[in-house]
Amino acid sequence: xxRKKRVTLTIDISTYxxxxxxxxxxxxxxxxKINTLITKWLAVQENENEKxxxx
Numbered sequence: 001x002x003r004k005k006r007v008t009l010t011i012d013i014s015t016y017x018x019x020x021x022x023x024x025x026x027x028x029x030x031x032x033k034i035n036t037l038i039t040k041w042l043a044v045q046e047n048e049n050e051k052x053x054x055x
Contacts, residue, residue, distance in 0.1 A: 009034075019033075
Protein backbone atom coordinates (compact mmCIF):
# COMPACT_ATOMS: atom_id res chain seq x y z
CA UNK A 1 0.00 0.00 0.00
CA UNK A 2 1.34 3.42 -0.96
CA ARG A 3 1.00 6.05 1.71
CA LYS A 4 0.62 9.65 0.58
CA LYS A 5 1.65 12.88 2.24
CA ARG A 6 0.36 16.30 1.27
CA VAL A 7 3.07 18.92 0.66
CA THR A 8 3.01 22.60 -0.16
CA LEU A 9 5.34 23.97 -2.82
CA THR A 10 6.14 27.60 -3.51
CA ILE A 11 7.17 28.36 -7.09
CA ASP A 12 7.11 31.32 -9.46
CA ILE A 13 3.72 31.85 -11.05
CA SER A 14 5.22 31.75 -14.54
CA THR A 15 6.81 28.36 -13.80
CA TYR A 16 3.52 27.11 -12.42
CA UNK A 17 1.58 28.26 -15.49
CA UNK A 18 4.07 26.61 -17.87
CA UNK A 19 4.02 23.38 -15.84
CA UNK A 20 0.22 23.39 -15.73
CA UNK A 21 0.06 23.84 -19.50
CA UNK A 22 2.51 20.99 -20.15
CA UNK A 23 0.51 18.67 -17.91
CA UNK A 24 -2.71 19.68 -19.63
CA UNK A 25 -1.23 19.13 -23.11
CA UNK A 26 0.16 15.73 -22.13
CA UNK A 27 -3.01 14.79 -20.23
CA UNK A 28 -1.08 14.16 -17.02
CA UNK A 29 -2.24 15.00 -13.52
CA UNK A 30 0.05 17.62 -11.98
CA UNK A 31 0.41 15.59 -8.78
CA UNK A 32 1.52 12.53 -10.76
CA LYS A 33 4.09 14.54 -12.70
CA ILE A 34 5.45 16.19 -9.55
CA ASN A 35 5.75 12.78 -7.88
CA THR A 36 7.64 11.44 -10.90
CA LEU A 37 9.99 14.44 -10.96
CA ILE A 38 10.76 14.14 -7.25
CA THR A 39 11.34 10.39 -7.57
CA LYS A 40 13.77 10.90 -10.47
CA TRP A 41 15.55 13.71 -8.63
CA LEU A 42 16.01 11.48 -5.58
CA ALA A 43 17.45 8.72 -7.75
CA VAL A 44 19.99 11.18 -9.20
CA GLN A 45 20.90 12.38 -5.70
CA GLU A 46 21.43 8.81 -4.51
CA ASN A 47 23.60 8.11 -7.55
CA GLU A 48 25.71 11.22 -6.88
CA ASN A 49 26.08 10.25 -3.22
CA GLU A 50 27.31 6.81 -4.26
CA LYS A 51 29.88 8.43 -6.57
CA UNK A 52 31.07 10.67 -3.70
CA UNK A 53 31.58 7.60 -1.52
CA UNK A 54 34.05 6.16 -4.07
CA UNK A 55 36.10 9.34 -4.53
